[in-house]
Amino acid sequence: MSVAEQSIAGAEARGHGFLASSVGRKVVMAATGVILFGFVTVHMIGNTQAYMGAETFNGYAKFLHSMLHGAGIWLFRGVLLAAVGLHIWAAVSLTLDNRAARPVGYRAQQPVASTWASRTMRWSGFILAAFIIYHLMHLTVGNVHPSFDPANPYANFVSGFKAPAAAGFYIVAQLCLGLHMWHGVWSTTQSLGLVHPRYDALRRTIATGLTVLVVGVNISFPIAVLTGFIH
Amino acid sequence: MSKHLNLTLHVWRQKNAKCDGKFVEYPAENISPDMSFLEMLDVVNEGLIRKGEEPITFDHDCREGICGQCGMVINGRPHGPKERTTTCQLHMRSFKDGDSITLEPWRAEAFPVLKDLMVDRGAFDRIIAAGGFISAPSGSPQDANALPVPKENADLAMDAAACIGCAACVAACPNASAMLFVSAKISHLGLLPQGQPERHIRVRDMVAQMDAEEFGTCTNHGECEAACPKGIKMENIARMNRDFIKASLTYRPATTSGGGAG
Numbered sequence: 001m002s003v004a005e006q007s008i009a010g011a012e013a014r015g016h017g018f019l020a021s022s023v024g025r026k027v028v029m030a031a032t033g034v035i036l037f038g039f040v041t042v043h044m045i046g047n048t049q050a051y052m053g054a055e056t057f058n059g060y061a062k063f064l065h066s067m068l069h070g071a072g073i074w075l076f077r078g079v080l081l082a083a084v085g086l087h088i089w090a091a092v093s094l095t096l097d098n099r100a101a102r103p104v105g106y107r108a109q110q111p112v113a114s115t116w117a118s119r120t121m122r123w124s125g126f127i128l129a130a131f132i133i134y135h136l137m138h139l140t141v142g143n144v145h146p147s148f149d150p151a152n153p154y155a156n157f158v159s160g161f162k163a164p165a166a167a168g169f170y171i172v173a174q175l176c177l178g179l180h181m182w183h184g185v186w187s188t189t190q191s192l193g194l195v196h197p198r199y200d201a202l203r204r205t206i207a208t209g210l211t212v213l214v215v216g217v218n219i220s221f222p223i224a225v226l227t228g229f230i231h
Numbered sequence: 232m233s234k235h236l237n238l239t240l241h242v243w244r245q246k247n248a249k250c251d252g253k254f255v256e257y258p259a260e261n262i263s264p265d266m267s268f269l270e271m272l273d274v275v276n277e278g279l280i281r282k283g284e285e286p287i288t289f290d291h292d293c294r295e296g297i298c299g300q301c302g303m304v305i306n307g308r309p310h311g312p313k314e315r316t317t318t319c320q321l322h323m324r325s326f327k328d329g330d331s332i333t334l335e336p337w338r339a340e341a342f343p344v345l346k347d348l349m350v351d352r353g354a355f356d357r358i359i360a361a362g363g364f365i366s367a368p369s370g371s372p373q374d375a376n377a378l379p380v381p382k383e384n385a386d387l388a389m390d391a392a393a394c395i396g397c398a399a400c401v402a403a404c405p406n407a408s409a410m411l412f413v414s415a416k417i418s419h420l421g422l423l424p425q426g427q428p429e430r431h432i433r434v435r436d437m438v439a440q441m442d443a444e445e446f447g448t449c450t451n452h453g454e455c456e457a458a459c460p461k462g463i464k465m466e467n468i469a470r471m472n473r474d475f476i477k478a479s480l481t482y483r484p485a486t487t488s489g490g491g492a493g
Contacts, residue, residue, distance in 0.1 A: 018479045020442075021438055021439065021442055021475075022408075022410075022438065022441065022442050022446075022448040022449075023438055023448075023471070023472055023475040023476075024475075024479065025448070026448060026449065026472070027472070027476060094448050094450075097445075097447060097448060098405075098406035098407070098408070098447035098448060098450070100340060100445065100447075101339060101340050101341070101406060101407035101408070101445055101446055101447030102338055102339055102340065102405075102406070102407040102447065103340055104338050105338060106304060106307060106335055106338055107241075107254065107307075107333055107335060108306065108307040108333055109304075109307045109405070110306065110307035110308050111405075111452075111454065112308065112403075112454060112457040112458070113452060113453035113454050113456060113457035114405065114452035114453060114454050115452075118450065118451065118452045118453075119405070119452070121450065183451070186451070187450070187451040189469075190449075190451045190465065190468065190469050190472070191449075191451070191472055192472065192473075192476070193469045193470065193471075193472040193473025193474075193476060194469070194473075195465075195466050195469035195470075196466075197466065
């Protein structure tokens, strides 16, 4: 078989499936990443109402549960669950391919351009997945919360963060979120092809700015409770 | 005359594609700093031949940085420590007397080691054969201004066409991804009018072939761009992704009939 015939045979064997292709799975990764970054940003903005007292915060929680006659929150949950599922599927499947692509490694590979954040995406992602499960059990379902009251989210928020171990895990998880977002937000523009030299510096600035904002405000919540600023 | 160097090489030796390999230590003595890296290996090999040992096998051809044949991972960096340099353009003045140098072949499932530092890069040939060409009959030369090309596109296409296919991008990528190479080929044709008719089928076929060769996928580390001796930019990968998305959204299944034409 000639080189050209081998190529065509290979291309046909692959079947041109978008979700089977490397670029297609990267697009899924990036698109679901946009949904998740959007969510954590909105989540952070909503939670700043903790600084406005119990009444405002509990009112916000009530609004979330009652919008669209209670269907709204399930709509959001459905979209988020699908996004998380697809994000993890793309990550696992691409990682397995990447591992298989280099079965024998180097004795000494010197990183030149990659960052600590880019090299630890799989670890930060894994910790975030574990954190999301814990976070839902802690402040949504309440089964790992010491004194959960479904009717009083503000009290759950305050008493939950009074345990230093819980607050510590939240802070660690937020730092992982920072690493994940800083590489992820920038990376998303690359994977979706939204790149132009005029906006290269801006892409980094947006990634850094969004990360610092989301992580900074999120970390402030447990610290504010531990220091007694929110009580 | 500048001082000559005495170095220690740790070289990956592997008899053939089927055997396991291992690192072997060789002294490289009395090396002129004016030598190229490959000339240094030539000197070491002459010594090995004189002793009746098997010389170290490595790929090389033009030795002036344009053929893309040479390439090895030198102390953990493809083509060595200098930016925008192929192994043959690397000079021994980049090293210090007493240095220890580790030499490894490109490492990728798609590039089986044939012998020592030489790998089979046939996977790149098959990717090119899958779509890295234009099939318009060229005919007799037309006037240079018959096909207007914006200056910017001509420059970008030329920058992408500078890719010599050495595969340092694959070697440098922590995922052994070939996306910088493939995207350079897609860009240099896709930015010019002659490349338009097959632009969408090209990106789909070349990506499919790239995947079939079992290269890894890009995680946007940027190691490829840093290792590339020709300075190919990651912007090309974004262009490939953009073209692939467009092509996948607008693709029509092939029909057996010839349509209404002719």
